[in-house]
Amino acid sequence: MAARQHARQADIPATCRSCEARRAGLCGALRVRQLAELAKASSRHEVLAATELADDGTYSNVLSGIVKLTRNLSDGRQQIVGFHFAPDFLGRPFGAKRPIRAEALTKVALCSFPKTIIERMLDDSPKLGQNLLNHALNKLDEARDWMAALGRKTASEKVASFLLMIARNIDPAYHPASSISFDLPLTRADIADFLGLTIETVSRELSRLKFDGVIRIVNKRHISLASMVQLEERCGD
Incomplete structure (x- = not known):
């Protein structure tokens, strides 16, 4: 065999x-x-x-x-x-x-x-x-x-859901408790366009996630997550 x-x-x-x-x-x-x-x-x-x-x-x-x-x-x-x-x-x-x-x-x-x-x-x-x-x-x-996300979620939940989608697909074998880092593939303007938000709202919600310790942002585009569990909790699902 x-x-x-x-x-x-x-x-x-x-x-x-x-x-x-x-x-x-x-x-x-x-x-x-x-x-x-x-x-x-x-x-x-x-x-x-x-x-x-x-x-x-x-x-x-x-x-x-x-x-x-x-x-x-x-x-x-x-x-x-x-x-x-x-x-x-x-x-x-x-x-x-x-x-x-x-x-x-x-x-x-x-x-x-x-x-x-x-x-x-x-x-x-x-x-x-x-x-x-x-x-x-x-x-x-x-x-x-x-x-459902674009029609019903809050701005904060939309931004968190977008980051979660990127994180999961950048590393499909991820474990929710593990850390992960990635570069945002879209500009804030493109993210705003996709989510139906303004650039200012996207920037504000990213800053809020950073302030709350859910993400770290380096050079505006590099995102680090200590754990995806925290981000999942902010998605409203």
């Missing part, structure tokens, strides 16, 4: 063995043969912050970094509508194009592959379709959570 498992592990492409997307993302549903086929057709690359991710006939796994999703109105106004973190999947199988723009918020590492391969594999692998459905449902749940 152990020998067979070792052999299967050896058959997995080297680039895939330590990839988070294989364990917790889309590729976790693929058989070794499919994984090898996908690896041959895939390419890993990095894009710089503020680079738009064009719909160029490929799907991608996010390996690191943060992708910002925005919706532009006809008069040029823009609304941030969501984020993608590792190991999220970028793409919309079998779907028509939607007016959502994806942009690298930080430097982002991607593993990209042709859409045709994934769409063909969907016919052969029910588990792959289940993974895509679960991913879509998780994103729907996140959107509903933010609808």
Whole structure:
């Protein structure tokens, strides 16, 4: 049994063995043969912050970094509508194009592959379709959570919820009692835009969290949490 498992592990492409997307993302549903086929057709690359991710006939796994999703109105106004973190999947199988723009918020590492391969594999692998459905449902749940947050939470709860979302996704394996540090990927103006607040309100609520000992702020963008439990308690959930 152990020998067979070792052999299967050896058959997995080297680039895939330590990839988070294989364990917790889309590729976790693929058989070794499919994984090898996908690896041959895939390419890993990095894009710089503020680079738009064009719909160029490929799907991608996010390996690191943060992708910002925005919706532009006809008069040029823009609304941030969501984020993608590792190991999220970028793409919309079998779907028509939607007016959502994806942009690298930080430097982002991607593993990209042709859409045709994934769409063909969907016919052969029910588990792959289940993974895509679960991913879509998780994103729907996140959107509903933010609808509730933006519609009903106080300014203080909104800012705390935003920080908690970033902290959890920067380190998905976090433990609530452990410390964590990260750089805010958005400016205060972008945070205000996403949360429906003013820049002054965002700054005031960050200062309040700092004064209460929930967070430490260094150079305006670097955030440290001694424990995420304190931050969770400020979210109003």
